Amino acid sequence: MSNENVRKLDIYGWGSNPPDFLVKTVSSLRDQLVKALSGLKHEGSGSSVVVPIPDVDKIVLPVPKFTVDKTEAIYSFLSQDKKERMRHSYGKSAADFLRVLMVSCSILHFIYFEDFDSCPDYVAFPKDEQEIEELLRYCEKNKVAMYTYGGGTSVVGGVDSSFCKRFYKGVIMCSLERLNRILCVDEESQCVTVEANVTGPQLNQELKTKYHGRWTFRHYPQSYEFASIGGMVSTRNGGHYATQMTRIDHFVQSATLITPRLGKIETPKIPSSGSGLDMNRALICGSEGAFGVVTKVTLKLMKTPKFSQTVRIEFKEENNAVNCVREIVQSGLHPTQCRLISPMEAWLNRVTKSANTFVLLLGFESHILSDFQALFDCCKTIVQKYHGIGLTQQHLTNDKKLMTKRKTKTITKMKKKRKKKMEADALRYGIFGETFETVVTWTSFKALNNAIHACVKQHFHNFNDKKNASEKAPFHLLTYRFTHCYVDGCAPYYTLLVHYKRKEKESAKAYCKRVLNDWTLLKTKLNECIVNNNGAATHHHAVGVDHRKAYWEEIGHRNVQVLQALKHYLDPNWICNPGVLIPLPKENIDIHSSLPISSKL
Ligand SMILES: Cc1cc2nc3c(=O)[nH]c(=O)nc-3n(C[C@H](O)[C@H](O)[C@H](O)COP(=O)(O)OP(=O)(O)OC[C@H]3O[C@@H](n4cnc5c(N)ncnc54)[C@H](O)[C@@H]3O)c2cc1C
Numbered sequence: 001m002s003n004e005n006v007r008k009l010d011i012y013g014w015g016s017n018p019p020d021f022l023v024k025t026v027s028s029l030r031d032q033l034v035k036a037l038s039g040l041k042h043e044g045s046g047s048s049v050v051v052p053i054p055d056v057d058k059i060v061l062p063v064p065k066f067t068v069d070k071t072e073a074i075y076s077f078l079s080q081d082k083k084e085r086m087r088h089s090y091g092k093s094a095a096d097f098l099r100v101l102m103v104s105c106s107i108l109h110f111i112y113f114e115d116f117d118s119c120p121d122y123v124a125f126p127k128d129e130q131e132i133e134e135l136l137r138y139c140e141k142n143k144v145a146m147y148t149y150g151g152g153t154s155v156v157g158g159v160d161s162s163f164c165k166r167f168y169k170g171v172i173m174c175s176l177e178r179l180n181r182i183l184c185v186d187e188e189s190q191c192v193t194v195e196a197n198v199t200g201p202q203l204n205q206e207l208k209t210k211y212h213g214r215w216t217f218r219h220y221p222q223s224y225e226f227a228s229i230g231g232m233v234s235t236r237n238g239g240h241y242a243t244q245m246t247r248i249d250h251f252v253q254s255a256t257l258i259t260p261r262l263g264k265i266e267t268p269k270i271p272s273s274g275s276g277l278d279m280n281r282a283l284i285c286g287s288e289g290a291f292g293v294v295t296k297v298t299l300k301l302m303k304t305p306k307f308s309q310t311v312r313i314e315f316k317e318e319n320n321a322v323n324c325v326r327e328i329v330q331s332g333l334h335p336t337q338c339r340l341i342s343p344m345e346a347w348l349n350r351v352t353k354s355a356n357t358f359v360l361l362l363g364f365e366s367h368i369l370s371d372f373q374a375l376f377d378c379c380k381t382i383v384q385k386y387h388g389i390g391l392t393q394q395h396l397t398n399d400k401k402l403m404t405k406r407k408t409k410t411i412t413k414m415k416k417k418r419k420k421k422m423e424a425d426a427l428r429y430g431i432f433g434e435t436f437e438t439v440v441t442w443t444s445f446k447a448l449n450n451a452i453h454a455c456v457k458q459h460f461h462n463f464n465d466k467k468n469a470s471e472k473a474p475f476h477l478l479t480y481r482f483t484h485c486y487v488d489g490c491a492p493y494y495t496l497l498v499h500y501k502r503k504e505k506e507s508a509k510a511y512c513k514r515v516l517n518d519w520t521l522l523k524t525k526l527n528e529c530i531v532n533n534n535g536a537a538t539h540h541h542a543v544g545v546d547h548r549k550a551y552w553e554e555i556g557h558r559n560v561q562v563l564q565a566l567k568h569y570l571d572p573n574w575i576c577n578p579g580v581l582i583p584l585p586k587e588n589i590d591i592h593s594s595l596p597i598s599s600k601l
Pocket residue numbers: 091092093147148149150151152153154155157158159176196220221222223224226227228229230231232233234235236237238239288289290292293294295419420540541542544577580
């Protein structure tokens with residue numbers, strides 16, 4: 001039933017069978033982390049496994065809440081296979097990992113934890129738009145919720161049905177993995193039309209083999225390996241370009257959306273039309289499955305860059321580093337890479353040998369321009385003004401290089417897989433790692449950054465006030481980088497690492513639950529802190545269910561009402577991704593209230 005030719009994500013962690021080099025990198029990074037978190041300031045070994053690997057074979061899933069009659073047209077493409085139901089239960093956030101670990105821990109203690117709470121009753125594998133329409137009709141008629149599952153890499157609860165399932169007869173997860181054909185390449189207009197579940201690697205491989213790599217789909221999120229193009233469009237995914245074409249929206253020419261009420265809606269295949277509202281952006285990009293299913297996308301392609309050059313600049317002072325980045329971006333130079341990395345993050349990622357300096361990775365790429373000297377010269381004046389070290393003539397000459405195929409491949413392999421593999425791995429050793437991000441004006445960055453650091457510090461400080469006075473605050477690290485920069489602001493991306501020690505006599509399940517509860521509480525505070533300090537609920541991780549209250553706060557209740565009205569029109573029975581992005585009327589959430597987010601939960 002499912003598409004056997006498609007690479008699958010593991011139920012726990014990232015892709016299956018990681019290559020040896022990756023396993024080695026991950027283990028050595030994990031050791032480095034353990035050392036950083038447990039060895040430097042905090043007693044405790046940290047080197048032993050705290051939570052065992054889940055044994056998925058032993059997990060008992062909840063009994064499906066309803067049965068689809070064999071005479072139904074959709075029956076032929078439904079599955080109740082246990083592994084498929086599990087694989088389509090959660091996304092890939094650290095909280096998702098904890099929930100999966102919690103279930104497996106219960107099994108090891110011989111308590112069958114039946115509440116795999118986001119498990120769908122069925123997984124549907126439609127092969128085309130017609131089958132999706134049939135599925136939507138069935139769900140409407142039978143009051144069944146339907147969640148769309150692209151690559152399953154959501155880190156914000158975008159494929160989590162547990163939130164609203166109580167309002168429905170049941171849940172069908174609509175996996176689009178059979179919609180994975182590359183439909184046509186328009187060589188003259190340099191664009192390609194693909195079905196929703198084509199992935200970046202699949203498209204780029206085809207462009208390489210059939211079109212000699214003349215063009216690329218030049219958008220590399222860290223989840224590049226598994227995220228689907230339909231999923232990226234639905235979540236307004238952020239890619240590797242640090243300036244200008246930062247999001248997938250920039251590459252979308254047109255798309256097809258299937259909605260419950262109107263069926264197929266297509267946006268015109270016209271580049272950058274100026275007619276009225278841009279329907280790609282109003283209806284499709286960022287709709288997160290709430291209006292229906294994106295089935296096709298036409299994307300603009302880029303000429304494959306042949307040349308790239310990156311330099312490393314170091315700063316002792318944070319203010320200097322931030323102001324330097326701001327001026328470079330505001331000068332209109334549009335660097336492809338413009339990542340400012342905080343000292344600890346630079347050290348953990350092996351960019352520096354010690355955690356003392358802010359590092360700016362500044363780079364340009366082009367398919368035509370081989371010499372970036374003039375561009376770097378412009379940057380040099382700004383760098384010198386802010387006492388940056390490292391952008392020298394010498395450095396430039398030595399570092400200039402043709403981007404070879406080998407180099408590109410290695411970067412792709414390493415970056416895309418390492419992060420989640422490491423997070424899942426480290427979690428089992430008691431190290432919780434999660435990221436969160438936002439975008440804010442340059443004017444507000446400092447206050448927001450201070451508030452976030454204070455929020456995290458305060459949260460862990462409060463540990464000492466708890467009833468159990470012997471409970472020590474877990475050692476933690478908060479690092480950040482700018483992933484994307486704009487003339488008017490920057491997108492800081494934070495990584496939080498916490499060493500949660502398992503207490504004596506604490507079961508593995510209780511441990512996971514404690515960590516999950518603590519993170520949920522902190523995440524709520526962070527959402528609140530971000531919007532209260534003029535940040536967006538998210539820059540590119542999407543809204544899902546995790547950021548929805550912050551999102552409503554960000555856009556205001558009138559805009560939420562517009563979204564609800566649109567949803568109500570396109571999806572009158574609210575069957576598509578209920579709870580994601582837009583509040584369900586049945587939830588009775590008061591969107592007019594200006595109460596802080598945490599008190600609305
Ligand atoms: C290791 C890791 C790294 C990541 N790095 C990045 C990054 O660099 N940049 C970034 O922006 N995000 C990143 N993410 C988040 C995630 O990869 C993105 O949100 C991605 O765009 C989701 O695509 P997907 O196909 O996996 O969608 P899914 O996870 O399957 O779904 C995400 C949401 O979109 C909906 N959806 C999916 N496909 C469709 C469709 N065809 N039609 C309608 N709705 C649909 C789903 O219902 C869900 O609500 C990362 C995640 C992980 C785990």
